[in-house]
Amino acid sequence: MNNTFYVTTPIYYVNDKPHIGHAYTTILADVLARYHRSAEQDVFFLTGLDEHGQKVQQAAEKRGLSPQQHCDDLAPRFLELWERLNVQYDDFIRTTQERHVKMVQKVLQEVHAAGDIYEAEYAGWYSVAEERFITEIEMRSGQFRDVKQINEKNYFFRMGKYQQTLIDYIEKHPEYIQPAHRRNEILGFLRQPLGDLCISRPKARMNWGIELPFDRDYVTYVWFDALINYITVPGYGIDEKSFRKWWPASLHLIGKDILTTHAVYWSTMLFSLKLPLPKTIFAHGWWLTGENKMSKSLGNIVNPLDLIEKFGVDSVRYYLMREMILGQDANFTMESFAKRYNSDLANDFGNLLNRVSGLIGKYFSGKIPEPKEYRAEEKAIQAQAEKMVGSINEHIQALRVNEAIESTLQLIRVVNKYLEQQAPWKVAKSDLPTAGTILYTATEALRISTVHLFAVMPQKTRDVLKILGCEDLNLKWGLLKPGTQLPSHEALFPRIEDET
Ligand code: MSP
Numbered sequence: 001m002n003n004t005f006y007v008t009t010p011i012y013y014v015n016d017k018p019h020i021g022h023a024y025t026t027i028l029a030d031v032l033a034r035y036h037r038s039a040e041q042d043v044f045f046l047t048g049l050d051e052h053g054q055k056v057q058q059a060a061e062k063r064g065l066s067p068q069q070h071c072d073d074l075a076p077r078f079l080e081l082w083e084r085l086n087v088q089y090d091d092f093i094r095t096t097q098e099r100h101v102k103m104v105q106k107v108l109q110e111v112h113a114a115g116d117i118y119e120a121e122y123a124g125w126y127s128v129a130e131e132r133f134i135t136e137i138e139m140r141s142g143q144f145r146d147v148k149q150i151n152e153k154n155y156f157f158r159m160g161k162y163q164q165t166l167i168d169y170i171e172k173h174p175e176y177i178q179p180a181h182r183r184n185e186i187l188g189f190l191r192q193p194l195g196d197l198c199i200s201r202p203k204a205r206m207n208w209g210i211e212l213p214f215d216r217d218y219v220t221y222v223w224f225d226a227l228i229n230y231i232t233v234p235g236y237g238i239d240e241k242s243f244r245k246w247w248p249a250s251l252h253l254i255g256k257d258i259l260t261t262h263a264v265y266w267s268t269m270l271f272s273l274k275l276p277l278p279k280t281i282f283a284h285g286w287w288l289t290g291e292n293k294m295s296k297s298l299g300n301i302v303n304p305l306d307l308i309e310k311f312g313v314d315s316v317r318y319y320l321m322r323e324m325i326l327g328q329d330a331n332f333t334m335e336s337f338a339k340r341y342n343s344d345l346a347n348d349f350g351n352l353l354n355r356v357s358g359l360i361g362k363y364f365s366g367k368i369p370e371p372k373e374y375r376a377e378e379k380a381i382q383a384q385a386e387k388m389v390g391s392i393n394e395h396i397q398a399l400r401v402n403e404a405i406e407s408t409l410q411l412i413r414v415v416n417k418y419l420e421q422q423a424p425w426k427v428a429k430s431d432l433p434t435a436g437t438i439l440y441t442a443t444e445a446l447r448i449s450t451v452h453l454f455a456v457m458p459q460k461t462r463d464v465l466k467i468l469g470c471e472d473l474n475l476k477w478g479l480l481k482p483g484t485q486l487p488s489h490e491a492l493f494p495r496i497e498d499e500t
Contacts, residue, residue, distance in 0.1 A: 004044070005036040006249040010258060011048040011093060011229050014074045015059050018081045020332060021287050021294055023304040024320050025253050028284070028401065030087045031321055032251070034455035035396045038473055044246050046233050047082070048093030049075055053222035054131055054201075057208035067208045071096060081304060086313055086458050093229045095210075103232040104225050105213040107273065108199075112214055116158045116272045122198060123151040131222060133198055155200035155218065162268040163194040169267070175280055177263050178399070179327035182256065182283045186263045197265060199224040227266045231275070249278040256283045282399060285329035294332065302332055314457035315341050315493065321456050322405045338496040348412045349449075350493035353464055355419060356443045357486050363428045368443060368469070369436030370482040378441045381418060382477050384411055385448045389475050392452055401456075408452040415445045443468065444480045451475055460492060 009025045033045040051071045060070035125139040128146035167190050177183035200218040209219030234246035262281050286293045289300040307316045324330040395404035428435035451473050454461040465471045469484035
């Protein structure tokens with residue numbers, strides 16, 4: 001089995017302030033990376049910034065800065081957010097870095113040498129907002145802002161040449177584009193003739209980009225530049241050992257709006273380079289507010305930093321991971337945030353810790369009791385905890401993070417119910433050893449659930465494990481040590497009282 005896991009996020013446009021949508025994909029990649037690391041896989045997690053193109057150039061001009069100064073000024077916002085969100089990436093690429101500029105030029109040379117780039121005169125409509133040429137029909141739809149008629153010489157990538165190869169590949173590899181409805185969408189798109197891709201911009205019109213190595217009057221189209229980041233970092237043609245280790249990537253995580261560029265542009269670029277395609281491109285849905293996509297232009301952005309400030313980073317990570325079914329859209333509201341937080345984190349998870357530590361404090365002077373003989377009830381709890389390991393693995397492999405979380409929460413709920421039914425506070429009065437067995441079982445199940453949640457909530461789970469005196473992320477039943485003194489602690493997740 002391949003023991004490496006190389007996961008990427010899109011590289012974000014440096015212009016936008018990072019919002020929940022960006023935070024979501026990056027946290028998702030982080031959660032998956034953490035799970036795979038804990039399964040002792042060799043993990044590489046890449047994220048970064050997309051810094052070229054017209055929009056950056058225009059934004060810089062507006063601020064009276066050079067594009068590079070503008071990027072250098074904005075990049076720290078992302079780094080700060082990833083740090084605050086506890087995102088453990090292995091590399092952070094910026095497309096203005098020399099390693100990337102050189103790589104894009106190397107790729108252009110190779111694709112050119114393979115005969116896949118040609119020069120042609122182009123006359124047509126160009127959308128400045130979308131940074132691409134649009135068709136007559138798109139032009140007439142009126143959906144595009146900032147449209148100009150352009151007549152110029154440009155360089156084109158023979159994308160159309162690979163149309164059938166791509167169709168055959170997608171048909172043979174159902175895991176390549178996920179979820180399945182997105183795969184069908186791309187296959188539908190490929191039923192029409194696939195044109196070639198304009199990959200240059202004349203410097204006279206736009207010069208903030210990577211110069212074409214075979215014509216200094218042109219820079220590279222921003223998407224042709226950006227996609228290459230995924231092979232820049234593992235070192236295509238530069239560091240053979242590393243490249244062989246990490247490429248093909250295991251998983252490109254993207255949002256549904258950038259599926260065509262990945263599934264079609266990137267795949268055909270890789271065909272031209274004769275490189276294997278990534279194993280999976282997964283397109284997730286959008287975070288909406290009401291009916292709308294959260295976006296800067298609509299002014300309905302939820303700022304992740306404000307949420308973290310108020311509710312703590314792990315609650316935000318938890319909500320985003322639990323609430324979105326991967327592949328579908330999800331709605332972000334403060335009501336649903338508070339509801340989810342109160343039910344799962346305050347009532348179920350936080351409450352279980354409070355109960356066991358309170359009861360152990362009261363009846364066992366705060367020391368984890370020794371378990372005696374397990375009865376059917378204890379055996380059932382142990383069995384459920386042990387069974388969960390396999391099912392959580394399956395959920396993670398299939399990218400059902402919300403279900404992995406849900407099955408952990410189910411165990412927590414079962415244990416809370418078990419405590420209510422067994423009432424160790426009553427049992428303790430007549431049969432202290434049995435009360436001890438009940439409390440040991442509940443606490444051990446809590447420990448195992450906590451280990452399962454660590455990838456989602458790295459900080460809070462560490463706090464719990466510390467309280468339980470067992471910081472190892474081991475899922476084996478029975479590792480909790482009787483006699484361990486539990487320290488006093490604050491409520492893990494105080495309830496949110498005002499849900500508005
Ligand atoms: N720079 C390109 C990606 C190049 S990858 C080689 C880009 N950047 S972006 O900043 O505009 O968007 C990055 C990602 O954020 C996309 O995957 C997009 O789907 C995602 N999101 C932007 N708004 C979103 C939501 N409201 N909800 C979820 N994700 C969304 O495109």
